[in-house]
Amino acid sequence: MPLLPLAILFGVVSLVCAALLLTHAFRRSVGTGVMVLLIPCYMLVYAFSQFEHPRKNLIVAGFVASTVLTAVFLGMGAHGISAAMARMPPPGF
Numbered sequence: 197m198p199l200l201p202l203a204i205l206f207g208v209v210s211l212v213c214a215a216l217l218l219t220h221a222f223r224r225s226v227g228t229g230v231m232v233l234l235i236p237c238y239m240l241v242y243a244f245s246q247f248e249h250p251r252k253n254l255i256v257a258g259f260v261a262s263t264v265l266t267a268v269f270l271g272m273g274a275h276g277i278s279a280a281m282a283r284m285p286p287p288g289f
Contacts, residue, residue, distance in 0.1 A: 199276065203269035206262040213259035217243055 221242055222229030228246070231238050243256045 199269045199273040203266050203273055206266040206269065209258055210262035210266055213255050213262065214239065216249070216255055217247060217259065220247055220249065 217239060218229065218232055221232040224246070228242070232242050240260070243259065247256065249255060
């Protein structure tokens with residue numbers, strides 16, 4: 197259960213980095229912004245190939261690492277919740 201707040205924290209970091217990537221893509225052109233928004237894997241392609249920012253390394257690393265850590269912590273937290281629910285007696289006993 198204590199892993200879920202970490203998942204939320206890394207999810208927010210991932211969301212902020214994705215918002216920076218998305219706004220940069222829309223400033224470049226509307227077509228690029230729409231592709232980054234609607235094609236899931238294109239955000240990574242855009243981040244590595246066309247994204248130009250003074251802190252590019254930090255933003256791209258933050259996006260990738262936070263996305264992976266969010267998925268890991270959500271999976272571990274969900275596993276912990278399901279394991280706790282399996283040990284509980286059914287209601288009414």
